[in-house]
Ligand code: HEC
Ligand code: HEC
């Protein structure tokens with residue numbers, strides 16, 4: 001076949017498969033109208049949906065939806081190349097090999113066995129496939145962009161994750177369309193739990209004014225719970241100070257092991273905190289200045305050809321301090337890095353103090369639980385304080401910036417964790433009589449004697465003054 005003929009055939013094939021937006025307009029004007037007014041107007045619908053004409057003739061014929069990065073990358077090379085930059089990085093070693101105390105603090109939870117530092121977005125589906133922790137289809141709302149657009153349609157809470165992977169229904173990590181509307185290419189949110197959490201935000205909520213450069217990240221970088229009755233996922237979306245209320249008033253976290261689990265040594269169910277990046281960040285110095293997650297993690301950069309673009313490699317901002325930080329800070333990159341390191345070292349020291357105090361609390365709880373004559377009330381007080389210690393410790397330990405996102409709140413949370421753990425140590429010791437029980441709180445009887453004495457003195461004084469005036 002001559003080259004000319006070949007190209008003519010390809011052209012004919014393409015024009016056959018190409019679809020005119022008008023074909024779709026009669027049934028999808030809500031998509032087509034804004035589409036034709038936006039920058040993608042010239043793109044063929046078939047670029048991302050196959051069988052358009054067949055589907056238009058018979059809507060029962062599925063169109064399919066292409067979400068892979070390479071599709072967008074063909075026209076948006078700079079964003080695509082930078083997005084793929086994180087691809088080669090290795091998985092970090094298991095955290096609990098480096099910090100064995102984690103095995104004890106998380107005992108009974110799957111994280112005690114498999115817990116690594118994160119790596120860049122391109123790797124997330126690979127890492128999800130590799131993890132030994134239980135994998136529910138719901139988890140994939142944060143691991144793959146193959147999920148959101150068919151959630152509750154073809155994929156739901158009860159779907160079998162292994163089958164979805166084996167049948168190649170799930171093949172992509174999160175891709176461009178997780179943050180960009182493909183039709184009218186502006187930033188958007190597709191995570192159902194975030195949409196729901198945003199709707200119930202009170203006027204006073206600290207994240208109320210969050211710009212889109214933060215909201216796109218809050219789709220996943222937040223603390224969450226699976227929600228078995230609703231067959232979905234829920235974001236508490238509150239500061240750690242409000243978590244005790246959430247925990248008391250909500251039951252769903254107890255219903256799946258990812259949220260509530262029994263630590264055998266603590267003798268109680270604990271709350272599993274998951275990466276509260278957005279929540280910790282609220283009300284920090286940078287948050288109050290209006291800096292978004294993307295400002296630091298996805299700074300603007302100038303390409304070799306002089307074009308300015310947003311760098312899409314999700315990584316530590318310390319890998320691009322000039323672009324991300326020196327737009328505001330006047331220090332050198334080295335000085336600023338040292339300042340970040342200083343905060344992180346200080347926060348880590350506080351994490352260690354909290355963990356060691358919790359370790360000691362567990363020692364005492366174990367003894368108390370194995371003592372037949374234990375004072376149950378006192379033991380329960382100890383457990384309750386241990387529960388709180390765990391919450392305030394893990395809020396910072398599971399957050400990924402080692403306190404940098406909000407140093408002041410990280411210090412406060414860890415100080416509270418240590419105080420709760422110290423109380424648990426004392427109460428567990430008291431419960432088996434190794435320490436005297438504290439005095440009972442003063443009784444509520446009205447202290448008549450001091451009141452009467454006080455009255456007598458006052459009356460005496462008044463009488464005395466009146467007599468002298470005379
Ligand atoms: C005659 C009406 C009609 C026309 C014309 C039509 N569609 Fe549809 N389309 C539908 C209906 C109805 C659904 C919902 C089907 C369902 O939910 O099972 C749908 C669903 C879709 C979906 C969602 C698929 C999914 O799996 O979620 C896409 C994408 C789509 N259409 C694209 C197109 C494109 C592109 C065109 C033009 C080439 C087009 N449609 C023309 C009726 C139409
Ligand atoms: C650059 C890729 C891309 C192009 C081009 C594109 N779509 Fe889509 N479309 C998607 C993706 C991805 C989804 C999945 C839902 C989402 O991301 O909002 C989707 C979903 C849809 C849906 C179902 C959900 C909804 O939003 O109502 C319809 C209908 C649809 N597209 C119609 C069209 C039509 C008509 C055209 C051409 C005028 C078109 N699309 C062009 C990527 C594209």
Ligand code: HEC
Nearest residue numbers: 039040043047071072074075076176177180181182185186
């Ligand atoms: C066939 C080429 C092509 C494909 C494929 C394509 N785009 Fe575009 N896109 C364009 C053009 C052309 C523009 C308008 C010019 C510009 O801003 O670069 C544009 C504009 C945009 C913009 C707005 C740019 C701005 O400066 O505000 C975003 C965001 C975007 N596209 C995202 C996407 C995403 C996400 C996908 C994949 C779902 C995609 N595009 C697929 C060609 C394409």
Ligand code: HEC
Nearest residue numbers: 118119120123124127142174216217219220293297314315
């Ligand atoms: C759909 C879910 C999702 C969205 C949206 C999302 N992330 Fe992530 N992010 C993840 C997951 C999952 C990982 C861990 C991947 C791994 O370790 O395999 C991760 C990892 C990261 C990392 C660690 C990279 C490294 O190399 O250590 C950074 C930084 C990050 N994300 C920042 C952001 C920012 C900033 C945004 C918003 C602009 C964002 N993410 C949006 C899910 C998401």
Ligand code: HEC
Nearest residue numbers: 069072073076079080083175176178179213216294309310
């Ligand atoms: C985690 C969210 C997220 C993902 C995933 C993502 N983007 Fe972006 N994208 C952003 C943000 C944030 C901006 C900056 C928007 C702004 O400055 O207003 C941006 C900007 C853009 C722009 C506008 C031009 C520029 O560089 O500022 C284009 C085009 C674009 N992205 C394409 C893509 C493509 C292609 C992909 C997939 C390879 C992708 N994006 C994936 C968040 C994301």
Ligand code: HEC
Nearest residue numbers: 217221277278281286291292293296316317318400401404
């Ligand atoms: C003022 C700049 C700044 C802002 C704003 C910011 N971060 Fe960070 N982020 C950092 C720094 C600095 C680190 C620590 C990096 C390190 O230790 O190498 C970090 C670490 C992280 C990490 C862990 C990265 C790793 O390599 O392990 C994630 C994930 C993350 N941030 C997500 C977010 C999210 C989501 C938001 C918004 C809610 C956000 N960040 C807002 C500067 C920022």
Ligand code: HEC
Nearest residue numbers: 285289291295296317324325327328329336339340407408
């Ligand atoms: C929009 C401007 C802006 C950007 C962008 C910005 N900062 Fe800041 N940052 C400030 C201001 C203002 C302060 C408060 C004054 C001060 O402490 O220098 C501050 C405070 C700090 C502090 C002290 C925080 C504390 O808790 O004591 C550190 C460390 C810091 N920034 C590091 C960074 C790093 C690292 C980046 C980039 C990843 C960054 N900043 C990006 C404006 C910014």
